[in-house]
Amino acid sequence: MAYLYLVRHGETLLNADDRVNGGTVDSPLTAKGVASARALGELLGNVHFDRIISSPLPRALATTKLVVGADVPIITDRRLREMTLGDWDGLPVAMIANDAEFHHFNEHLDAFDPAPMHAEPIPELWQRGQAALRAAVAGVPDDGRVLVVAHAIILTLLARVLTGTTTIDASRVDGELANTSVTVLQTDQTEWTKLAWEVTPDRADQLSVDQLRLFN
Structure with missing residues (x-):
């Protein structure tokens, strides 16, 4: 069974401005995003990762380097973008908040129609995301640990649905994983078990004894 540490990138300027931060736009990490990524690096400092994988988008790569160090080998996988x-990419959320498709996107993904805004279909996102995580843990030693740094929409979907927490349709109802949070799953690629959920450096003191072992 491999351990998969899923990290959402640090806060970006687009996040701070409450703009849509999808796959065709990018912006630098804010000072808060940089500080939080460094703090997450301290939390994960005692964890030996057999493999470190990042989305190729600059905000994810910058976060990865702040967490593990600039000189550590990092694999990039386009399927994690x-x-x-x-x-919608780059628009203020307030501009689309009353759009029926935005409601579907957040509350009822099965009803979401990507065509009007030329977005990626959810089944394609799901398939490439699953493939990326399965490849991430393939060939990792038993009890090996893999760090994956990516993004809110894709990681929230994968973590909630693979662990059976919810369906694809309802996967966004409870919001997205927080910036610079880590969610730990254990998997044999058939079953995916949630061990720690949306842990941020400022909430590490709330971890159970068993969860603390994941960070040592």
Whole structure:
């Protein structure tokens, strides 16, 4: 069974401005995002990772380097890039908040139609995301640990659905994984078990004894 540490990138300027931060746009990490990524690096400092994988988007790569160090080998996988939201990418959320498709996107993914805004279909996102995580743990030694740094939409979907927490349709109802949070799963590629959920450096003191072992 391999351990998979799923990290969402640090806060970006687009995040701070409450703009859509999809797969066709990028912006630098804020000072808060940088500080939080460094703090997460301290939390994960005692963990030996057999493999470190990042989305190729600059915000994810920058976060990865702040967490593990600039000189540590990092694998990039395009399948981990954020969902492409087409014409929505970069827009203020307030501009699309009353759009029926935005409601579907957040509350009822099965009803979401990506065509009007030229977004990526959810089945394609799901398939490439699953494939990326299965490849991430393939060939890793038993009890090996893999760090994956990516994005809110794709990681929230994968973590909630693979662990059976919810369906694809309802996977966004409870919101997205927080910036610079780590979610730990254990998997044999058939079963995916949630061990720690959305841990941020400022909440590490809330971990159970068993969860603390994941960070040593």
